[in-house]
Amino acid sequence: MSAIAPAVAILAARIAELSAGLGARVAIDVARVADRSDDIALGPPGVWSPNRACRVVEAADGWLAVNLAREEDRELIPAWLGAEIDGPAWEAICAAARVRPRAGLVEDGRRLGLPVAAVGEVQAATLEPPRAALGRSGLRRDRLRVIDLSSLWAGPLCGSVLAALGAEVLKVESLGRPDPGRTATPGLYGRLNGGKAELALDFRVPEGRARLRDLMLAADLVITGARPRAFDQLGLSPAQVCAENPGLIWVAITGYGWTGEGADRVAFGDDAAAAGGLVGWTAAGAPRFLGDALADPVTGLAAAVGALQAIEAGGGVLVDAALARAAAGAAALLGRSLAA
Numbered sequence: 001m002s003a004i005a006p007a008v009a010i011l012a013a014r015i016a017e018l019s020a021g022l023g024a025r026v027a028i029d030v031a032r033v034a035d036r037s038d039d040i041a042l043g044p045p046g047v048w049s050p051n052r053a054c055r056v057v058e059a060a061d062g063w064l065a066v067n068l069a070r071e072e073d074r075e076l077i078p079a080w081l082g083a084e085i086d087g088p089a090w091e092a093i094c095a096a097a098r099v100r101p102r103a104g105l106v107e108d109g110r111r112l113g114l115p116v117a118a119v120g121e122v123q124a125a126t127l128e129p130p131r132a133a134l135g136r137s138g139l140r141r142d143r144l145r146v147i148d149l150s151s152l153w154a155g156p157l158c159g160s161v162l163a164a165l166g167a168e169v170l171k172v173e174s175l176g177r178p179d180p181g182r183t184a185t186p187g188l189y190g191r192l193n194g195g196k197a198e199l200a201l202d203f204r205v206p207e208g209r210a211r212l213r214d215l216m217l218a219a220d221l222v223i224t225g226a227r228p229r230a231f232d233q234l235g236l237s238p239a240q241v242c243a244e245n246p247g248l249i250w251v252a253i254t255g256y257g258w259t260g261e262g263a264d265r266v267a268f269g270d271d272a273a274a275a276g277g278l279v280g281w282t283a284a285g286a287p288r289f290l291g292d293a294l295a296d297p298v299t300g301l302a303a304a305v306g307a308l309q310a311i312e313a314g315g316g317v318l319v320d321a322a323l324a325r326a327a328a329g330a331a332a333l334l335g336r337s338l339a340a
Helices: 002-021 071-075 077-081 089-097 102-112 154-165 186-193 206-218 228-234 238-244 269-275 295-313 323-339
Strands: 054-059 062-067 116-118 131-133 145-148 168-174 197-201 221-224 249-254 317-322
Touching: 002 154, 002 295, 002 323, 054 089, 054 269, 062 089, 062 102, 062 269, 071 077, 077 089, 077 102, 102 116, 116 269, 131 295, 145 154, 145 206, 154 168, 154 186, 154 221, 154 249, 154 295, 168 206, 197 206, 206 238, 221 295, 238 249, 249 295, 269 295, 269 323, 295 317, 295 323, 317 323
Parallel strands: 145 168, 145 221, 168 197, 221 249, 249 317
Antiparallel strands: 054 062, 062 116, 131 317
């Protein structure tokens, strides 16, 4: 985790400062929240990410990171390349990408929901996520009610900081799509969610959606990890919820931001790290991964900073925490530390 050490140190110090001002200083145990090596076998970073799901691929005019973290991603390869795969998938990907411009490969991946990123496509000068007004201030500060709808790593990490602050955090999962971290990384899952109550709802039926709506309307803060269209489909967009709960803080964790052209892009920690330029470079000018899903812990801590700032300001805001943007901020810090 040395690649993100400068970023983690700054974010941990900011969390300690902000939480102390809110009544309960939260100290970040980096070894507990930024490491999942006790759960899964990790190889050394390089061309491949440590979990061996993502790799850097050379296109005709630059470099890509392609992440096949899910079985459905592998099933999308023929549609992405526009040809049937006859042989090992990675060999086909490397051969096809070598003769194509990377912008087209990224766009085709976006359209299909495939985690594909151009290395270094996102830049950022800060770690702290932007905030946008949603409603109006008026947040109660005695005991915060938090609904954590996120999964995997970044969102649950943000929720764990709020639980340590003393908030009542309820982790709400879909019965149809439970948090994969439960089984994939049970140790990390326990560390990030152990201080939360849990509830499973079926979002496919009216009763489940109604219960979720009631929870969000009664909450002080909501953490989400899905793209905007998921909440539009449920009739629970930030604008709709804040119309009835104007003091709500909505912490949105996405790959490339809540608004703009990247709002519908899929991303995970490794490809997002590459998108933010959080990579090393060989003497020959080829990118290499620097660690395991580095965008995830950085984004989780950055989201927590944004959440604490929003609490301090009185609520009524959306915190726009993006994996690729947080990785870009960490990369900028790493570059400065190496140059110092």
